[in-house]
Amino acid sequence: MTNEQIAQDLLSQFGEEKIFGIVENYGLLNVTTTTETIVPLLHYLYQHPVFKFQFLTDLGGIHFPDAKGQELGVIYHLHSLENNVRLIVKLHVPIDAPDVPTLTGLYATANWMEREAFDFYGINFVGHPNLIRILNVEDMDYFPMRKEYPLEDATREDKIDALFGR
Amino acid sequence: MSEVALVANPNVGIAKPQESNKKYVNELTTLNLGPTHPATHGIFQNILTMDGETIVDSEQTVGYIHRAFEKIAERRPLYQITTLTDRMNYCSSPINNMGWHMTVEKLLGIEVPKRAQYIRVIMMELARIADHIVCNSILAVDTGALTGFLYVMQWREHIYEIYEEVCGARLTTNMGRFGGMERDLSKEAIRKINVLLDEFPKSLLEFEGLVKRNRIFMDRTTDVGAISAERALNYGFTGPNLRAAGVDYDVRAMNPYSSYEDFEFEVPVGTKGDTYDRFLVRGEEMWQSLNIIRQALNNLPEGSYHADAPHYYLPKKQDVYHNMEALIYHFKIVMGEIDAPVGEVYHSVEGANGELGFYLVSDGGRAPYRLKFRRPCFIYYQAFPEMIVGSTLSDAIVTMSSMNVIAGELDV
Numbered sequence: 001m002t003n004e005q006i007a008q009d010l011l012s013q014f015g016e017e018k019i020f021g022i023v024e025n026y027g028l029l030n031v032t033t034t035t036e037t038i039v040p041l042l043h044y045l046y047q048h049p050v051f052k053f054q055f056l057t058d059l060g061g062i063h064f065p066d067a068k069g070q071e072l073g074v075i076y077h078l079h080s081l082e083n084n085v086r087l088i089v090k091l092h093v094p095i096d097a098p099d100v101p102t103l104t105g106l107y108a109t110a111n112w113m114e115r116e117a118f119d120f121y122g123i124n125f126v127g128h129p130n131l132i133r134i135l136n137v138e139d140m141d142y143f144p145m146r147k148e149y150p151l152e153d154a155t156r157e158d159k160i161d162a163l164f165g166r
Numbered sequence: 167m168s169e170v171a172l173v174a175n176p177n178v179g180i181a182k183p184q185e186s187n188k189k190y191v192n193e194l195t196t197l198n199l200g201p202t203h204p205a206t207h208g209i210f211q212n213i214l215t216m217d218g219e220t221i222v223d224s225e226q227t228v229g230y231i232h233r234a235f236e237k238i239a240e241r242r243p244l245y246q247i248t249t250l251t252d253r254m255n256y257c258s259s260p261i262n263n264m265g266w267h268m269t270v271e272k273l274l275g276i277e278v279p280k281r282a283q284y285i286r287v288i289m290m291e292l293a294r295i296a297d298h299i300v301c302n303s304i305l306a307v308d309t310g311a312l313t314g315f316l317y318v319m320q321w322r323e324h325i326y327e328i329y330e331e332v333c334g335a336r337l338t339t340n341m342g343r344f345g346g347m348e349r350d351l352s353k354e355a356i357r358k359i360n361v362l363l364d365e366f367p368k369s370l371l372e373f374e375g376l377v378k379r380n381r382i383f384m385d386r387t388t389d390v391g392a393i394s395a396e397r398a399l400n401y402g403f404t405g406p407n408l409r410a411a412g413v414d415y416d417v418r419a420m421n422p423y424s425s426y427e428d429f430e431f432e433v434p435v436g437t438k439g440d441t442y443d444r445f446l447v448r449g450e451e452m453w454q455s456l457n458i459i460r461q462a463l464n465n466l467p468e469g470s471y472h473a474d475a476p477h478y479y480l481p482k483k484q485d486v487y488h489n490m491e492a493l494i495y496h497f498k499i500v501m502g503e504i505d506a507p508v509g510e511v512y513h514s515v516e517g518a519n520g521e522l523g524f525y526l527v528s529d530g531g532r533a534p535y536r537l538k539f540r541r542p543c544f545i546y547y548q549a550f551p552e553m554i555v556g557s558t559l560s561d562a563i564v565t566m567s568s569m570n571v572i573a574g575e576l577d578v
Contacts, residue, residue, distance in 0.1 A: 025510045026272055056402055057514075058523060058545075060538040077512065077525070077540070081399075081413075084420050088512070109402030112548045120236070135229035135577060144237060151241045 001050060001083050003029040009051070013044060021090070030088045038076075038091055039101045045078060045087070046106060053078040053087060056103070059113035061121035064092075065147045071095035072121055076103075093123070102127040120145035190217040197559070201230055205308060205563045208573030212550070212562075219558045224551035228544075232577040239537040243502025244270050245344065245478070247537070252338035254541060255575040257300050258293035258518040259339040260329065265515035268423055269524040270344050273511045276475045280467040282346035283425040287462045288359065289332060289341060290424070290515075291455040295366075296325045297518030298406075298448040298455075301570040305445055306377045308567045309386040314376040321366045324358065331355040345479040346472030356463070363460055370452060378449070384442060391553045391565030392440035401549040404542050405520025407569055410447045411439030417516040424515075428465075429458045441568040448570075477504050502532050519543055519570055543575040 003024055010019045014037060021032030033041055045053035057077040064071055070092030078087045093100055102125040103110035114125040115134040122143035125131055133140065142149065200211040209230040215223040235250045242250075251262035264286050271278060278286075299322050303315040326336040331354050333341040342348065377383050393403075398411040408415055416433045418426045434450035436443030472479055476495050485492035498504050508530040514523035520542030529535040546569065553569075554562040 026512075028512055030510070055399060057521065058525065058538065058540040060525065060536075062527065062536050075525070075538075077523070081415055086512070107402070108397070108400045109545055109548065112544065116544075133229075135232040137229075144234065151237055 001085060003027075003085075006051060006085070006087065007031065009048075010041070014041065025088075028086055028088060030090065032090045032092070035091055035093060035100055038089070039103070039106075041089065042076070042078070042103060042106060050083075051080055051085075052082045053080045055079040055081050056107040056109055056113075057086070059103070059110060059117060061117040061123050061145065063121055063146045067092065069094050072098045072123055074100055074117060074123060098123045099126050100124065104128055119143070122146070190222065191220075192218045194222060199559075199562070201227070206566060207304060208571060208576070210547075210571065210573060210576065214559070214562070216559070221554050221557060221559065221562060224554060224562075226547070226550060228547070229577055231573050235578040236537055236539065239534055241533055243504075243532050244506055244534070245499065246502065247534070248342075249338065249340050251539075252340055253574055254539065254578060255297070255517060255519060255522075255543070255572045256337060257572060258297040259337065260289045260293040260341045261515060261517050262522065263339060263341045264290055264424065265513065265517070265522050266524055267342050267344055268515065269511060269513040269526055270478075270506075271473075272513050273506060273509050273526060273528060274344070274475070274478060276345050276473050276478065278346055278424075278473050279470050280425065281350075281469045282471050282473070284462045284466050285332075285347050285351055285471060286342065286424050287426065287429070288351075288459050289329075291458045291462075292325050292328060292359075292362075294455050294518050295452050296322045297570070298452050301518075301568070302377075302445055302448050302452075303373065305387075305441070305564060305567045306373075306383065308564050309383050311377060311380070311383065314373045317369050317376075318373045321362065321369055324362055324366075328355055328358045328362070331358060343472065343479050345475040346470070348472075348480075350471045351466075359459065359463060363456060363463070367453075367456065370449075374449060378446075386560075387441040387445060387564060387568070389438070390441045390557065390561045391568065392438050393549060393553055394439060397549070397552070398439060398546075401552075402545040403520065403549070404546070405517065406447045406451060407439075407444060407546055408520065409434065410436035410443035412437055417514055417521050421514070423513070429461050431458050441564050444568040505530055505532050506534075514540065517542060519572065519575065520546065539578055541575045541578060543571050544577075547571050547576055 006029055007022045018034055018037040019031055023030050045051055057079045060075050062073040062075060072095055073090055073092045076089040100123055102114060112134060114128055117123045118125060118131055119133045119136050120143060195216050197214045197216050199214055200206050201209050211227040213225045214221050239247050239250060248263050248266055251266045252259040254262050299318045303318050306314045329339050330336055331352055333339050393411055395411040395413050398408050412435050414433045414435050419433050431454045434447050436447050480499055481492035481496055486496045506528045508528055510527050512523060512525045514521045522542060523540030525538040526534050527536040554565055
C-alpha cells in the first residue's frame with residue numbers, strides 16, 4: 001500500500017473535482033478536498049477494507065488571509081495503524097462562512113479537537129454537540145490564532161521589522 | 167433510603183443526564199473537583215453530578231494554564247521554540263525538546279550523527295523513566311501508600327542531576343540543538359547514568375514489592391476506570407494508556423526515529439485498560455527503558471556529537487572569538503536571521519504519555535507559519551467522563567492519576 005495507490009483509489013472513487021492538491025511532503029501524502037466531500041471521504045477511508053484509516057491523530061485549523069474565498073483551512077491527520085501509513089486531508093472554507101461538517105459522529109476524539117479549532121480560528125463545525133470555546137475564556141469575542149492579530153503591539157517603534165524579522 | 171425520581175437540582179447549572187426515566191437513589195448534588203484540588207495534580211476542573219457517592223455525570227473545564235504557545239511560536243525563530251516545548255510535558259521535557267529538534271531537522275534535511283542519536287535516546291529514556299516514576303508513585307500515594315513514593319522519588323532527583331550534567335538545567339531543560347547535542351556526554355554524566363543503571367532497579371523492585379501485588383492497591387485499582395480498546399482508539403488514545411487497553415501502538419517501534427531500530431525492547435500491553443493495567447504497563451516500560459539505556463551506553467558510537475550544519479548549529483564560543491565565519495554564523499543564529507525552507511512537515515515521537523506530534527508549516531520565513539502540537543494529554547483527557555461515570559469519587563481520583571494528565575501538555 002503506497003501513497004500512489006491511495007491517491008489513485010481516492011481519485012477513482014471521488015473524481016478530480018473533489019480530490020485535488022495531491023502532494024507528498026517528506027513521504028507523507030496530502031490531499032485536499034471540499035466541505036461537501038469531507039465526511040463521505042473520511043467514512044470511506046475508515047471503512048475501506050485495505051486502507052483502514054481508523055485513527056484520527058490530529059485536527060487543526062490554519063489561516064491564509066491572502067487566499068480570497070478560502071482563507072481558513074482544516075487539516076486532518078489520519079493514521080492507518082494496521083498498515084502504518086499516515087495521510088493528511090485538508091479543506092478550505094471562506095472566512096465569511098466557515099462552515100465545516102463535524103466529525104464527531106465518526107471519531108469521539110474529534111470533539112475537543114474541533115472545539116480547539118473553533119476556539120482559535122472560528123471554524124464552525126456544523127452538527128457538533130457542544131461547540132464552545134475550550135482553552136480561551138468564554139467571553140472572548142475574537143479568534144486569536146487568525147493572522148490579523150499580531151502577537152506584539154504593532155505600534156511599537158523600538159523593534160524594526162527589517163532588522164528583526166516579522 | 168427511598169428511591170426518588172430525578173429532580174431538578176437547584177445547585178446544578180449544567181444539563182441533566184438525558185435518560186429521563188432513570189431512577190436515582192438520592193437527590194443529585196453537584197461537586198466541584200478542582201480547579202485547584204490537591205488530588206488532581208494540576209489545574210483542571212471537573213463538575214461532577216453525584217448521586218450519593220456515585221458519579222452520574224461529569225463536565226470538564228480545561229484551559230487554566232493556556233499560554234498560547236502556538237501563537238507565540240509564530241513569531242519566534244525556530245531555535246527559540248525549544249524553550250516552549252519544555253513547558254508542555256514538564257515531567258519529561260527532553261522528549262519534547264528532541265521531538266521538536268527532529269521535526270526541524272526533517273524540514274532542513276540535517277543528518278544527525280549516530281553518537282548524537284544515541285545520546286538523545288539515552289536522554290529520552292531517562293525522561294520517560296522520570297515521568298513514569300512520578301505517575302506510578304503518585305498513583306500509589308493517591309491510594310494511600312506514601313512510602314513507596316519516597317523510595318523512587320530520589321531517583322527522579324538523580325535523573326535531574328544527569329540532566330544538569332548534560333545541559334545545565336533540571337526541569338525546563340532546553341536540551342540539545344538542531345543537529346545534535348550542545349556538548350558530549352561528560353565522564354560525570356556517564357558515571358551518574360551508570361549509578362542509575364546499577365542502583366535504580368533495586369529501588370524499583372522495592373517499590374513494586376510494596377505496591378504491585380498489594381491487596382489494598384489491587385482492590386483500589388482493578389477494574390477501575392477501564393476503557394475498551396475500541397473506545398480508546400476512537401478517543402485517540404496513545405502511549406501507555408492505549409497499550410494498557412491492549413493495542414501495541416508505540417511510535418518507537420512503528421516509526422523508529424533517532425536510531426530506535428538499533429535497540430531491542432519490548433512493548434508491554436495490558437488487557438483490560440483499567441487503572442491497574444496502566445500501572446503495570448508504565449512499570450514495565452521503566453524496565454524496558456533501563457534496558458534501552460544500557461544498550462545505548464554500551465554501544466555508544468564514536469564520532470561527533472553534532473551534525474555539520476553551520477547555519478543552524480551554534481559554533482563553539484572559542485571559535486566565535488577567533489574565526490570570522492563562526493562569528494557570522496553565531497550572530498545570524500542568535501538573532502534569528504536564518505530563514506527556514508518552505509515546507510510542511512509532521513514528525514511524532516513517543517512521549518511519556520503517547521504520540522507527541524509536531525506539525526510545522528513553514529512559508530520560508532524565520533518563524534513557523536503555523537505550528538500545531540499534537541498533545542496526547544489533551545486528546546485522551548476528553549474520555550475521562552466516560553471512564554468515571556458510574557464509579558465513585560475515590561475511583562475518579564485514581565483514574566485521573568493513572569491517566570497521567572499533565573496540565574502543561576493539556577493546555578499548551
